[in-house]
Amino acid sequence: MLRYTLRQVEYAVAIWDHGSVAAASAHLGVAQPTLSASLAKLEAQIGLQLFIRHHAQGVSPSPAGLRFLAEARNLITHAQDLQRDTAAAGTTIEGQLALASFATIAPSFVPPLIKGFTSLHPQVTIRMAEGTQDELLKGVRSGDFDVALLYDVDMPEDFAVTPLASFAPHVLLPGRHRLTRLKNVPLVALKDEPFVLLDIAPSRTYFTRILETAGITPNVAFSSPSLEVVRGLVGQGLGYSILVTRPFGDHSYAGEELAVRPIADEVARGVIALAALKQMRKTRLVSAFEAHCVDYFRAFAS
Amino acid sequence: MLRYTLRQVEYAVAIWDHGSVAAASAHLGVAQPTLSASLAKLEAQIGLQLFIRHHAQGVSPSPAGLRFLAEARNLITHAQDLQRDTAAAGTTIEGQLALASFATIAPSFVPPLIKGFTSLHPQVTIRMAEGTQDELLKGVRSGDFDVALLYDVDMPEDFAVTPLASFAPHVLLPGRHRLTRLKNVPLVALKDEPFVLLDIAPSRTYFTRILETAGITPNVAFSSPSLEVVRGLVGQGLGYSILVTRPFGDHSYAGEELAVRPIADEVARGVIALAALKQMRKTRLVSAFEAHCVDYFRAFAS
DNA sequence: AGCGCAGCATCGTAAAATCCTATTCAAGGT
DNA sequence: ACCTTGAATAGGATTTTACGATGCTGCGCT
Structure with a gap:
């Protein structure tokens, strides 16, 4: 347990600097008896007389006091540095931001977001992570991340969610599938087709819910937590999929052609949002950063 | 002005270490509400939320809080170091001692004193200075020195004086002076002889007072503030002197023979003492060191 | 599904620390 | 001898810190 306070040390160093209690008092804007008492108490608490008192001529540090004061000044400087850094962290836009992003959102949106934000605020560094919804929520709750970029689906009560943009889900078909002739695909047309499910929470429930709302029990032939694997499976003609994320280009990693078609029905859109803890x-x-995200996604208003 | 206290930071770091307010409370022996309030106040004062509260599961640092806490721990360590060093300075025998010595006393006594003390306490270093009585008193009063080794003559009221040993003054004569035939020299015998005065305060007044007490008005032929110059002058046959300090050997620097004779009269002895400020x-x-000096000079009891 | 437990926040209050003004006291300079 | 300077003390108001008791809320266990 520390036996002295920063205030006491601060006063003692000021008395040293000014050569007298009275001068320090005037300079600090603190009454002279306050300093006198504070110094006496500090000396008692550390068991060391810091100053020699000269009647009507101020004070001067004792040999041992001088050694203490030299170190004490370092401590005060240290404390001031901490305060300054902290004040900066609270009020200026600099330092590190820990951002977590839902895996399928990250590749499309995080790079331009980071680019835009750091060029706006060059003092900022951003730490990135991707994961499933569970991982993001856990990470934010445990303090690993400041904010998470994710789909606003089944968000718990303790999160503050800022919607950024919404995207309509689409049907993904093999390039030569017969339904590609349609401009818009009604969900009923998929009734008996094999379904390739993107199997990440909460996307899984979101997609199956869309089908169920249309009265269709999906025939899940394959599932994968990887968007690119799903696209590959569809590319191989193993089924159709329903997705929100739409990478640039109409080919899978392996090169098979893919076709993207809007859904003819009225369906729930996928809402991309920024989430932080309410209590934070x-x-x-x-x-x-939040403001920047809102700005950036305004361009996608649709 | 610093906006937080060491206590607050200490508590915050403890909460971090223990992962919960309750655990830190138990460990510190401080009531849980105290820590809770202290933390809340600290957060308000620095304008930064340090911890995320988990219901019934402790707390965990926020990303920004983590950065603060890491620095805060350094600050606490710094403060603890200072406290430890200071406590050591107050209670153990180590560090630096600033010793001032009257010029004529120094050569004979200071080296053995330092040798003896530092071999007893190897952690101690001693800073040395010599000077006139005025300089010593000023140095101690201004905090340049902890203690002064000097003659206890005309000591001001604000000094605490510890007598160490007393030495009888002696008459110093040229080697072939006629009075060297006497075993003890009565002061009256010096009545008309030229006097060589060691002219340093307060020795000057001490020596002249001795002669005046015996009813003699000294015939000051020469004077010098240097003991060795005085001995040289006497060696040249330019007069006698009265001194307390008696170097080893009966020759001046220039090689002239000198004779030392006790004074036959009853005279005031020169008292060597250690002086420090009363108020310190x-x-x-x-x-x-004081104790060591008393010990060392016990051997000179005479 | 309900219940108890764990753990943080709040309330009321007592003790201590902090700070102020007014005053006293001592040393030095005039 | 008196005035100025500057530290210490006294007394009192305010703030801070601490405590115990209590409330509240999510988690895990039955």
Whole structure:
């Protein structure tokens, strides 16, 4: 347990600097008896007389006091540095931002977001991570991340969710599938087709719910947690899929042609959102990033 | 002005270490509400939420909080180091001792004193200075020195004086002076002889007072502030002197023979003493040195 | 599904620390 | 002898810190 306070040390160093209690008092804007008492108490607590008192002529440090004061000044400087850094962290836009992103959202949106934000605020570094919804929520709750970029589906009560943009899901078909002739695919047309499910929470429930809402029990032939694997399976003609994320280009990794068709029915759109803990007081940095995200996604309003 | 206290930071770091307010409370022996309030206040004062609260599962640092806490721990360590060093300075016998010595006393006594003390306490270093009585008193008063080794003559009221040993003054004569035939020299015999005065305060007044007490008005032919110059002048046959300090050997620097004779009269002895400021609370180190001096000079009891 | 437990926050209060103004006291300079 | 300077003390108001008791809420266990 520490036996002295920063305030006491601060005063003692000021008395040293000014050569007298009275001068320090004037300079600090603190009454002279306050300093006198504070110094006396500090000396008692550390068991060391710091100053020699000269009647009507100020004080001067004792040999042992001088050694203490030299170190004490370092401590005060250290404390001031910490305060300054902390104040900066709270009010200016700099430092590190820990951002987690849902795996299928990350490749399309995170790079431009980071590019835009860091060129706006060069003092900022961003730490990135991707994961499933569960992992993101856990990470934010445990303090590993400041915010998470994810789909606003089944979000728990303790998260503050900022919607950014919504995207309509689409049907993904093999390039030569007979339904590719249609401009819009009604969900009923998929009734008996084999379904390739993107199997990540909460996407899984989101997609199956879309089909079930249309009265269709999906015939899940394959499933994978990887978007690219799903696209590959569809490319191989093993079934259709329903997705929100739409990478640039109409080919799978392996090169098979793919076809993307809007859904004819009215369906729930996938809402991309930024989520943070409700209980967390936002730093300026986090707020600024949030604003930047809103800005960036405004372009996708549709 | 610093906006947080060491106590607050100490508590916050403890909470971090133990993962919960309750655990830190048990470990610190401080009530849980105290820590809770202290943390809340600290967060408000630095404008930064340090911890995420988990219901019934402790707390975990936020990303920004983590950065603060890492630095905060350094600060606490710094403060603890200072406290430890200071406590050591107050209670153990180590560190630096600033010793000032009257110029004529120094050569004979300071080297053995330092040798003896530092071999007793190897952790101690001693800073040395010599000077006139005025300089010594000024140095001790201004905090340049912890203690001064000097003659206890005309000591001001604000000094605490510890007598160490007393030495009888002697008459110093040229080697072939007629009075060298006497075993003890009565002061009256010096009545008309030229006097060579060691002219340093307070020795000057001490020596002249001795002669005046015996009813003699000294005929000051020469004076010098240097003991060795005085001995040289006497060696040249330019007069006699009265001194307390008696170097080893009966020759001046230039090689002239000198004779030392006790004074037949009853005269005031020169008292060597250690002086410190009354108002200064002594460190263990100073007390130990004082004790060592008393010990060392016991051998000179005469 | 309900219940108990764990753990943080809040409330009320007592003790201690902090700070102020007014005053006293001592040394030095005039 | 008096005035100035500057530290210490006294007394009192305010703030801070601490405590115990209690409330509240999610988690895990039956």
